Amino acid sequence: MKEKFKLGLIQMITSRDKSIAVGKAIENISQLADNGANLVVLPEMFNCPYETQRFPSYAEPEGGETWQKMQQIAIEKKIYLVAGSIPEIEAGKIYNTSFVFDPNGNQIGKHRKIHMFDINIENGQYFKESETLEAGNQPTVFETEYGKIGLAICYDIRFPELARLMVAEGAKMIIYPAAFNMTTGPAHWELLFRSRAVDNQVFTVGCAPARDYSLGYISYGNSIVVDPWGDVLGRLDDTEGYLLGEIDFNEVRQIREQLPIIRQLRNDVYSTKLK
Numbered sequence: 372m373k374e375k376f377k378l379g380l381i382q383m384i385t386s387r388d389k390s391i392a393v394g395k396a397i398e399n400i401s402q403l404a405d406n407g408a409n410l411v412v413l414p415e416m417f418n419c420p421y422e423t424q425r426f427p428s429y430a431e432p433e434g435g436e437t438w439q440k441m442q443q444i445a446i447e448k449k450i451y452l453v454a455g456s457i458p459e460i461e462a463g464k465i466y467n468t469s470f471v472f473d474p475n476g477n478q479i480g481k482h483r484k485i486h487m488f489d490i491n492i493e494n495g496q497y498f499k500e501s502e503t504l505e506a507g508n509q510p511t512v513f514e515t516e517y518g519k520i521g522l523a524i525c526y527d528i529r530f531p532e533l534a535r536l537m538v539a540e541g542a543k544m545i546i547y548p549a550a551f552n553m554t555t556g557p558a559h560w561e562l563l564f565r566s567r568a569v570d571n572q573v574f575t576v577g578c579a580p581a582r583d584y585s586l587g588y589i590s591y592g593n594s595i596v597v598d599p600w601g602d603v604l605g606r607l608d609d610t611e612g613y614l615l616g617e618i619d620f621n622e623v624r625q626i627r628e629q630l631p632i633i634r635q636l637r638n639d640v641y642s643t644k645l646k
C-alpha cells in the first residue's frame with residue numbers, strides 16, 4: 372500500500388451566493404490538484420453561510436447540484452475529495468453532511484454531524500444548530516489507497532469517544548471540516564486538534580471557512596494539520612488560503628511502536644463501543 376500522499380486544505384470565504392461559493396471551491400480544488408494534491412478537503416458548510424435560519428433554503432438532497440459538481444471535479448482531477456459539509460435534506464429533515472468521493476467519482480463516505488452545536492457561552496458565542504438540523508447517528512471511516520481515514524464534523528471533535536471509535540476501525544487520520552468561532556476558537560481549536568492527535572496517535576485535520584465579519588457567525592479560520600506526535604504541521608491565519616503538504620501514514624505505525632498506547636489500552640477494564 373502506498374502510504375505517502377499530498378493533502379490539500381482549502382480555507383475560503385463562504386459566500387451567501389451558493390453558485391459563487393461552489394464555483395470558488397471548484398477553482399481552488401483544481402489549483403491544488405494541479406499542484407499535486409491527492410486528497411483535498413473543504414470547510415464545514417462551504418456552500419452556505421453558517422446560520423441556522425439559512426440551512427433549510429440552502430439544503431440539497433444527496434445527488435443534488437452541489438454533490439454532482441463535487442463528484443465531477445473529483446473525477447476530472449483524479450483526486451479524493453472530502454467535500455466539506457453542506458445542509459443535506461432527506462425526508463423533510465436537514466443534516467450537516469459531508470460527502471466523500473474517490474478519484475472515479477464513487478461516493479466512498481458520508482458523515483452526518485453526530486453532535487449538535489447547541490451552546491451558550493456567557494458574554495460569548497450562542498448557537499443552536501438543532502433549531503433547524505437533525506443529528507446523524509453513524510461514525511464514519513472511509514477507505515483510500517493510502518489507508519483508512521475517519522471523518523467527523525466540527526463540534527464532533529469535542530467527543531473523544533467518537534475519535535477513539537474511528538481509530539478502533541483503523542483510521543490513521545481524522546478529518547474535521549469545521550467552523551469554530553471567535554470565542555471557542557482562540558480557547559480550544561488547536562488544543563482539541565492536538566489532543567485528538569496525541570490521544571489516538573493519528574493525524575488530525577481541521578478545515579475551516581476564512582473569517583468574514585459581515586456574516587452572523589464569524590469563523591475563526593486557522594485551518595490546521597497535526598501529526599501523530601502532536602506537532603502542528605501547518606496552520607493558516609484568518610484569511611483565504613490553502614495548506615498543501617505531504618502526509619506519510621508510516622509515521623502512525625512508527626509512533627505507535629515507540630509509545631505503544633494503542634496496544635496498551637485496557638479494553639478488559641474499560642472500552643468505547645458502538646451501540
Ligand SMILES: O=C(O)CCC(=O)C(=O)O
Pocket residue numbers: 415488524525526527529549550551552555556559
Ligand atoms: O466546538 C466549538 O467550539 C465550535 C463548534 C462549531 O462551530 C460547530 O460545530 O460548527
